[in-house]
Amino acid sequence: MALSPRGAGNRFSATIWPGFVDAMTALLMVLMFVLTIFMVVQSVLRDTITTQDSELDALSTQLAGLAEALALEQARASDLEGRLTGAEALVATLGADLAASRARIGEYEAQVAGLLAARAADAAAQAELQARLQGSEADLAALTLALDESRRKAEETLTLLAAAEAARRELEGAATQKSTDEERLAALLALAEQKLSQERLVSAEGARKLALLNEQIAALRAQLGALQAVLDESAARDKAAKVQIEALGAQLNTALAQVAAEQRKRADLEEAERKRLELETKDLARYRSEFFGRMSELLAGREGVQVVGDRFVFSSEVLFAPASADLAPEGRAQIARVAALLTELAGQIPPEIDWVIRVDGHTDSTPLSGTGLYADNWELSQARALSVVRYMTGSLGFPPARLAATGFGEYRPVTPENTPEARAQNRRIELKLTER
Template identity: 40%
Template sequence: MAGSRLRRRDARTDYWPGFVDAMASLLLVIIFLLSIFVLAQFFLGQQLSGRDTVLNRLNAQISELTELLALERASGRDLEDTIASLTANLNDAESERDRLAGLLDASSNQADQAGGAVATLETALDAEKRISQRALSQVELLNQQISALRRQIGALESALEASESRDRESQTKIADLGRRLNVALAQRVQELSRYRSDFFGRLREILSQRSDIRVVGDRFVFQSEVLFSSGEDTINPAGEAELKKLADAVKEPAVQIPDEINWVLRVDGHTDARPLSGTGRFRNNWELSAARAISVVRYLIDQGVDPERLVAAGFGEFQPLEEGDDPEALARNRRIELKLTER
């Protein structure tokens, strides 16, 4: 009986050491995780602080450069203002010197006239002489100031002349670059014009048998009836045959034109001025003209023309070749135009 009670007492006290060990282990794990979190926060804060420092340094450098640029631009105007002010001071000083010199001459004349006067006049002469001495001292001081002003003006004029010389050199360089750019652009235009002439000449040879395909200015014009049925954007079989010839003609100059000429073949869709009913696929002439231009571009791409060299545009009825609403004018205004141009 006593042994049973002892075993039950021992059984009740066996749980406590395991519970303490579990709690200690859990506490160690929590402390370890907190240490890792603190270290991560520390390193992250160091990295963010370094980035903020670099960003602030860059912002400070940008501000300094902006201020230096503003000072450089204002330096020329400040020099001119300073020269004008010094010149005005020089003029005032010379006027004052002339006035004092006049006073000195007047005093000398009075002294000569009073040579035989009484003692009171001698007293007045002494006073005039003292005034004359002061005037001479002031004139000498003014001469020194005038000389200093002239030296400052000379230095400022030299600085202004140097600044103006730099400006003239900069303007000369800019003008030279502009001329060179214009020459380069003119050469590019001439080269493209030559290839455009060759391209149109080739098209004339291929499509010369049709009266409804013609050249107007710098554009090759297909009447819409050659390619499309009325109100449609699907190319008919006869139109595909003509566009096949066109695609072959386009691929020939594409190989010959230098890579530095960024040329494109622009396909423009045009309609006549008659409005659409709005109940079909297209609500207005804008949509119809654009869809037809896109259909031509897609067909040329299918025939092997580089899509990077093609542009589709729709003009609706707003760029007519002829004014009027007679059948002939309406027919001429319904067209697809091709133009070899630079992007």
């Protein structure tokens, strides 16, 4: 009975263990499956991230390219704006270039003249340097000959010294053998020593002269080198001057051609303008003739109004009261007739003719009191002319751009006489058809 519980436990253990192993196996399989899924997902995510990074890099590259293209387009636009500004500035300066080209022509001519003068001076200096060079070469040749002569004399002196030394040695040897000739040999020895001393002095003088000749030759060679450098520099300047003269000549020809073209163009424009002005003058003269012809017919027999040349004259007594600038009724009527005729004539004048009716006010030389509305005759004449103009524009509807009011005071008299009749003639209003 005691063995029964232990057997039951063994049976329970034997029953649990396979299940546990199966559970662990299933758990391991699940873990392996989860790890496998995780690895697959991680691989897929890595590939996706790598692909997205590649796409992002490509997009960044495209964005950089687009930014660079945008910068290039902006730079191109800025360059085009700068070129446009430069072109406008160039167009603005073309007119100034013509005047500058004329000034440059004078400068080129002065420079050419200066270069020619400098070239002539360089040629003279070059000739002088060549003459000095030839003289220096002759001096060098003479010094070379003198040096050769000095060397020859030095060699002869050295030969004599060697012979004297040999003779002295022979005399010394002979003195040991022949005692009877000692006095003669001593005399000969003294003579030889004297000659030797003289030859040494001559040799020293020759050496000094030789050194001096060498110094002179070196100085002459340096001078020749300097002269040659000056000649080379002069030749280079001459060549540069020739090139500059050719360049200035080409620029001068170009400038002359431009000036000639501009002068021809200006002459053509002036001729066209002259012809146009002649035509306009003829047309205006024709209209003026027609105008004054009809005005003469219109004003014939009217007191205080007359046609004088290319203008018609109103007496101030007809238009204004004394010392007044207000138009009288009779003056308004006469101005209205003239304005109607002018309006009819204005419709016939071509628009290209810039015409104007000038209203001139004149007074006599009698000074005003200065206490009235006008300080002097000048103000009175101006006020009367302006009164006529304002009446024509305000009441009669005449174009203001075709009218001009001027006052001359007493400074444009018809007659200088100081009589009542003359003063009456000088007090007037004149209307003249003219160009602006």
